[in-house]
Amino acid sequence: MKYALITVRKIKNIKNFFPYAVLIEGENLKEKILKGFKYYNAIIFIGSIGIITRYLKLMSKSKLFDPAIVVLDEKLRYCIPLLSSHFGGALDLSLRIEKEIKSISVITTATDTQNLIGIDLFARRNNLIVDKKENIKLINSKLLNEKKISVNLPNYFELPKYYITSEKADVCYESGGKILNLIPKDLVLGIGFHKNENADYIYKKYLELIDVKFRNRIQILVSHEKKWNTKVFHEFSRKINVTHTKGYNNFELQKAIDKLNIDKENIVKKHMGISEICRPACFLASNNMEELITIKDKNIKFSIFRIQKYWKNPYLEEDIPEVIK
C-alpha cells in the first residue's frame, strides 16, 4: 500500500510522525492532491478539512475506487477518516495514527461509533471483497438494529461480536449467502506493456479482456522492475484499486522462467534480456503454478495466477519508485 503525506503549510519534521508515508512536495496544493489521488492508496492530509473536501469534488469517483483519506489538524490533535473508511482503509489508518502518535480518531461511521465491525470493514481486514456491494447496508443495519448477523465462513476467520455461525447464513464464503458473499482476493495480475502505452488505454484493455470474476479478486499487481518504475504502472494500479505492487529483476524472472520451463528466443528477450515477464512475475508473487489466464493484445499482455496463500496484511506499506514521489 502506498501512503502519501500532504500538508497545506510547511510543517517542520512532519515526516517523522509518518515514517511509512511519502511526503509529497511542491508549491501547488491542488497538484499535490492530484498526485496523491493518481498514484497513492492512502492520503494523510494535514490542514483544513474544508480545503481537501473542496478538492475532492474534482477528484473523487466512488467508495470502491477512491484512496483512503484521513485529515489531521496541524497540531496533530485529531485524525478524521474522511473518505473510504472501510474499503479504502481510512478507519484503520486513523486507528494506527492514534496508536502511534496519540492523535484522537474522530469516528463518525455508525457501526464503528457503536463499536461494531461492519461487514465491509471485516472484509477489508481479511483481504476479502463483497460480491453484492449494494447489500452491505442490509447487513450492517442488521448488526446495528438486531445485534446479530448469520455467517458461514471457513474456521480460520476470527469472527467479530454478533457474527453468529449458521449453516444457511446471510453471509457466506464464495457462494450461498442469502444476502451477500465474501470472496477472497487470491489472484495476482502480471502485466507487460510497451513504454508508449498510457494507463487509460491499458485499463480499457483490461476491462475488455479480463472477466469481472477475475478482476474482483486481484490482490497484487506485478511486472518487471523497469515497468514498476514507471508512472503508468502505478496509475494503472490505482485504476484497478490494487494495493500491492511488485517489480522483479531479470535474475529473479529468469529463475522463474526456468522453473516454469517456458524459456524461448523472442523479441522480448532481445530487448529486455528475458523472454517473458507476466507469467514468471505472477509465479514469483503467487508462489504457485496455477495459471488462470494469459492474454495478449498488441502491446499489452496480462497473466493471472492464483496465490497459494494470500498476503495477510492488507495495510502493508510498500516501496515507492522515485517517479511518483
Added chain:
Amino acid sequence: MKYALITVRKIKNIKNFFPYAVLIEGENLKEKILKGFKYYNAIIFIGSIGIITRYLKLMSKSKLFDPAIVVLDEKLRYCIPLLSSHFGGALDLSLRIEKEIKSISVITTATDTQNLIGIDLFARRNNLIVDKKENIKLINSKLLNEKKISVNLPNYFELPKYYITSEKADVCYESGGKILNLIPKDLVLGIGFHKNENADYIYKKYLELIDVKFRNRIQILVSHEKKWNTKVFHEFSRKINVTHTKGYNNFELQKAIDKLNIDKENIVKKHMGISEICRPACFLASNNMEELITIKDKNIKFSIFRIQKYWKNPYLEEDIPEVIK
C-alpha cells in the same frame, strides 16, 4: 439564519439537542440533503462524514455560497465543521454545539488551531464582508507567520489578538486597505414577484439589475408574508446567500406606506390589499428612509434601503415557513 438537522438513521429525541434547527424528515437521504442545500443556511448532519462528503460533490458550489455544514457522530461525541467554517459560520456553530451539548469541536483550520482569529472569521462575526476574497490568505498567513496584522477600523470593533491599529493599514474599513477592505452588510433588499416566477429567473434578474456594490452588502431579504411563505423566496435567499429574511403582513406594510406617504390605487392593491411591498418592507426592516434603488422588470421588483443600525447577531435563528420544512 435557517438551521437544518439531518440524520442518516432515525435517532430518538435528537431534536431536543438542537432546538433551533428544523429536523428534515423523509426516507431519502439525498433528497433531505438537497433540501438542506436549497433552503437552509446551515446543516447539522448526524452520521458518517464519508456519506455527506460524497453528496457534497453533487451540491457544493463555492465557499462563498455553500451552507455551513457540521458533522456529528450518532453519539454526539464529536462535532466537525466540514464546510464554510468561516464565511458560512460552521466553526461558530460547532463551538455553540460544544458549549450547549458538550460535543468536542474538531477544528482543522490553521488559524483556529492556533487560536487566532482569521480575517474571514472576524468579518463573519461582525457582519462584514471582505472586498478582495483572494487576499484573505495573505492576511491570515501574516497572522500565522508574523503574528501581526495592521488594521484601521472604527473603534466600536473589538480587535482580536495581533490586530494592531495603524493609519496606513493592510486592512481598512470601506476603502484604503493595502491588502483588503472590510465592508459592512448594511443594506436590506425588498422583493416582490409574481407567483409564477421561479428562483433561477429572479436571481438572473437580480444579477442583471442590481449593481455588485449593492449586492455584497445585503444583510436582510424582506417581502410580504405571503411571498415569504413560498419556496421560491427562500431558494432565492440562499442563492444570494442572505442569512436573514422577514415577511410582513398588510397591517404592518400599510402603516409603513402611510409613513412613507406612497399610497396609491394600483393593480397590486387590487390583488394584495396594499399598493406596494418592496419599499414599505425595506423601510420596516431598516427602520430608515434611505432608499438607494427601486427597480422593476415585468413581474419582479427590487428595492434596497440602508439599514440604520445593522443586526448584531449574524447567527440568529429565524422563523421557518412550513413549505420548506
